[in-house]
Amino acid sequence: MDEKDLDPKGLIRESYKIEGITEDQCRSIFLDWALSLPGTIEAKVAIEALLIRNQSQPADHPMTSILEQGRVQMVNPKRRGGWRSRNRN
Numbered sequence: 001m002d003e004k005d006l007d008p009k010g011l012i013r014e015s016y017k018i019e020g021i022t023e024d025q026c027r028s029i030f031l032d033w034a035l036s037l038p039g040t041i042e043a044k045v046a047i048e049a050l051l052i053r054n055q056s057q058p059a060d061h062p063m064t065s066i067l068e069q070g071r072v073q074m075v076n077p078k079r080r081g082g083w084r085s086r087n088r089n
Helices: 011-013 023-036 043-053 062-073
Strands: none
Touching: 011 023, 011 062, 023 062, 043 062
16 A cells, blocks of 8 residues: 555644644544545555554554544445435335
8 A cells, every 4th residue: 555545645644743732633633534545445454554654653642542443443434325315216
């Protein structure tokens, strides 16, 4: 998996550089990251790769905690709704 695909905007990488970043800020960054992830990459796979890539970071860093939570809770969302769901006869 290409680094550019893994973290397209460099959000996760940069979050580890922000001194004093909070868990809430990391959660917001994580959401932005998840929304920018290419549709061809499964989020759980990307999270695993990010955790491996950042294993040298402090274990108590808030982004590590958010990634760990994401690994457990993240599912690849399927689009629901649209005209087909509204146009049922």
